[in-house]
Amino acid sequence: MTRRVVVTGMAGLTSVGxxxxxxxxxxxxxxxGVRRIPEWSEIDGLACRVGAPATQFETPEHYPRKSLRSMGRVALLATRSVELALENARLRDHPALSSGRTGISYGSxxxxxxxxxxxxxxxxxNRTLRGIAASEYLKFMSHSCAANVASFFGIRxxxxxxxxxxxSGSQGIGQAYDAIRFxxxxxxxxxxxxxFxxxxxxxxxxxxxxxxxxxSPQHTPRPFDADRDGLVVGEGAGCLVLEDLEHARARGVPIHAEVIGYATNCDGRHMTNPDPAGMEEVMRLGLAGAEIEPCDVDYVDAHATGTPAGDTAESRAxxxxxxxxxxxxxxxxHLGHTLGACGALEAxxxxxxxxxxxxxxxxxxxQVDSACAPLDYVQEKPRSVDVRIAMSNNFAFGGINTSLLFQRWDG
Structure with missing residues (x-):
């Protein structure tokens, strides 16, 4: 028997707040949050000079020096996003964190x-090891975010x-969903x-x-637009605290949403050229896992980064x-492409x-590109929509596709 999974905490750090x-x-x-990056003009051959850094973010003053030794900026962003989400979930200093029944699924x-x-x-x-700090590797190892978060909060x-x-972010949420569900x-x-x-x-x-x-940094990127010319790299971090429904009810905490579906697959074809068939299939797998029909979904949060091939393929799928x-x-x-953070921030x-x-x-x-499929694109201004179920999609190099489904929590 599977368990229901709800969101009890969430937080994000972005270039716009x-x-x-x-x-x-x-x-x-x-x-x-996109702006011109003057220092990039010093890099020979680099054509792109715009980005979306989270310039407001600074190292929290209460972080101990010992913890900071193993953290690069990416781990700092990750740790702070988790801390804020834990506070939102009323779990910041809760004994559940070190119980062995709380885990981490976090990426970059x-x-x-x-x-x-x-x-x-x-x-x-320089062909030397002199000057290399003993903790340097801990900052750039592929699991630096997850490992530093575990150490900082005592996750066992x-x-x-x-x-x-x-x-990375959407698979992190999906794997967390499966871990609780089963x-x-x-x-x-x-x-x-x-x-950044x-x-x-x-x-x-x-x-x-x-x-x-x-x-004109404020006019790029341009997802789905006929005049788009590529993506803009951003910076950020996001965290969702996922919890077994009965566990959350026992704690008596507010519930923000329910995770009702997750799917991931691979095109298995090309490293950088997206395949609409794989994208379509992952959405259908997500719907099947949630046991709902396409007509039950009220909004799709698209991955769309502003690249010609990617946006076209995604729109058709x-x-x-x-x-x-x-x-x-x-x-x-708004945010630029925050890479490993985008799935979490967009969720x-x-x-x-x-x-x-x-x-x-x-x-x-x-102006929607004529090569893109005729979708109901939300343009120009926010739209009032009664969204009960939303789908959030992400796609990556290597043909990796993800689809997450969230249902509004009405109590």
Whole structure:
């Protein structure tokens, strides 16, 4: 017998705000976190000079020095997002954290790039180990976020790091959902983070997938738009506290939403070219797992990053499942592409919007590309929508696809 899984805590750190009040205001006002990055002009050959860093975020003063030794910025972002979500769930200093029945499923695109550069620069560039701090590797190991969170909060349950690029956060939530659903844990801290670094934009730049609209950063990225020219890298972290329904009821805490479905699959074809068939299949698998029909879904939070191929493929897959009846929008125009954090941040924001009865538009979507399928694109301004069930999708290099389904909690 499977268990019902609910969301009892959530938090996010973004380029447009560090809490829901700030993020909400930015989404409703059409404010973007994208800005010009002057220092990138010093990098020879880098065409993209825009990004969306979370400039307001600073290291919390109460974090002990001992803990900070093993944290790069990505782990700091992750830890703070988890801390805020735990406070929201009334679990910050709860004995359940160290009971062995609370676990972590949290990911990132990678560990901290500056730490990786410092280590490899000395080793491979200067051919020496001198100057490499003993804790440097702990900052850039692939499970740095999950491991640091576990150490910081004394988590003794399962720790499942996810490192699947743009699906890291959504797979983190999905694996956490499964762990509780099948009785292995009672509480899971789930999400993803990524810090802002030139290495990430360089990856997309060499693939000609990054936006070069450097003189008008507020007008890029442009998901689904006919004039889109690529993605913009962002920064952030998000966390959902997932909990067994009966465990949450016993604690007497507010419930924000219910997770009712999750699916993940792989195209198994090409490393960077998305396959609409795989995207369509993961949505159908998510619906089947939730035991609902396409007509039961009221809103789709699209992955849409602003790349020509990705947006077109996703729109066609979404249309194949839902037709043109359902509101669809992407949050990348506001936040940039936060990579390993995007699945968690977009899930958090989707739940918050669902609770309030509105959805954000796709910022900078002015004229839908004729190559994209004829969906009900939310444009220009927020739309009032009675959302009972929402789907949040993410897609990553390697053909990895995820779909999450959330149901509004009406008590």
């Amino acid at each position: 560090l809490d829901w009040a700030q993020v909400r205001a930015s989404l409703r006002a059409g404010r973007s 695109n990678s560990g901290s790039p500056p730490a990786m550069a410092a280590f490899t620069g000395q080793l491979h560039g 349950g399962r720790v499942m790091p996810t490192a699947s690029a743009c699906t 009785g292995q844990q009672d509480v899971m801290l789930a999400g993803g983070a990524d810090e 670094d030139a290495m990430d934009v360089a990856v997309f730049d060499v693939l000609y997938a990054a936006s070069t609209r450097n003189e 979404t249309h194949a499942v839902f037709g043109d009846r359902i509101p669809v929008s992407s949050l990348k125009g 958090w924001i989707t739940i918050e919007m669902t609770r309030e009865g509105w959805v954000a538009p796709t910022l900078n979507l002015e």
